Amino acid sequence: MAAEHQNADPDTATVCDRDSLANDSFQDSFQTRVFKIIVIGDSNVGKTCLTYRFCEAKFLKNPEATIGVDFREKTLELGGENIKLQIWDTAGQERFRKSMVEHYYRSVHAVIFVYDVSNLASFENLPEWIEECRRHSVPLNVPHILVGNKCDLGRGEVPTSLAQRLADSYNFPLFETSAKDPAEKEHVDAIFLTLAHKLKNHKPLRLKQPSGSTATPLTSEQEEKKLCFC
Numbered sequence: 001m002a003a004e005h006q007n008a009d010p011d012t013a014t015v016c017d018r019d020s021l022a023n024d025s026f027q028d029s030f031q032t033r034v035f036k037i038i039v040i041g042d043s044n045v046g047k048t049c050l051t052y053r054f055c056e057a058k059f060l061k062n063p064e065a066t067i068g069v070d071f072r073e074k075t076l077e078l079g080g081e082n083i084k085l086q087i088w089d090t091a092g093q094e095r096f097r098k099s100m101v102e103h104y105y106r107s108v109h110a111v112i113f114v115y116d117v118s119n120l121a122s123f124e125n126l127p128e129w130i131e132e133c134r135r136h137s138v139p140l141n142v143p144h145i146l147v148g149n150k151c152d153l154g155r156g157e158v159p160t161s162l163a164q165r166l167a168d169s170y171n172f173p174l175f176e177t178s179a180k181d182p183a184e185k186e187h188v189d190a191i192f193l194t195l196a197h198k199l200k201n202h203k204p205l206r207l208k209q210p211s212g213s214t215a216t217p218l219t220s221e222q223e224e225k226k227l228c229f230c
């Protein structure tokens, strides 16, 4: 199985949030605060490619449909503090979500909703994804972001004005970008950086070290990579 598309073991994947209190970040052994971000939306909108673009700074060619969940991690240095984003890339296809849905939403710190600007149905389905979050008790006060992906294909199906109206109605920030277009890399980074800044100030530092926090990211090399945006 390719390292970049390894599906997480549900048991392993939930260790970190099982041990953390709801909506509290926890510190890993390197004194880094860890935050869980879930990426949700219809199948094929580019959730995997967006996550990969941010974590690996590349466009993932020929991704397979996500089964259950993949997760990746990236550590950022913000204002002298290490912030680790643990990004849960969830399956859009219903048949691949069933057994995992409860895990996605548990102890989540932020939510990214993705639609495809060239696919109106993926935009029209957003309220259902938002409703699913509510059903699983994701607190309203955790940061939520709306992302229109595939802007390289044009916004013919979902103009910015339409997307902005929906974003305003929920009071979510809106980003439009492309995981494919290398020139959009900074915009993709900006999505995750915006969240990291919000999360950094969101909760006081939690000092307790969770026992057995052995969640395994897709690749270990991501942990080594640190971006300094100070």
Ligand SMILES: Nc1nc2c(ncn2[C@@H]2O[C@H](COP(=O)(O)OP(=O)(O)OP(=O)(O)O)[C@@H](O)[C@H]2O)c(=O)[nH]1
Pocket (backbone or CB within 6 Å): 041, 042, 043, 044, 045, 046, 047, 048, 049, 050, 060, 061, 062, 063, 064, 065, 066, 067, 090, 091, 092, 093, 149, 150, 151, 152, 153, 177, 178, 179, 180, 181
């Ligand atoms: N043109 C274009 N294609 C993209 C972009 N992002 C992703 N794709 C393509 O869209 C398809 C689906 O991408 P994925 O990232 O696997 O989509 P997903 O939302 O993770 O899909 P599921 O795993 O089924 O939920 C692939 O063929 C990608 O190459 C983009 O920004 N522009």
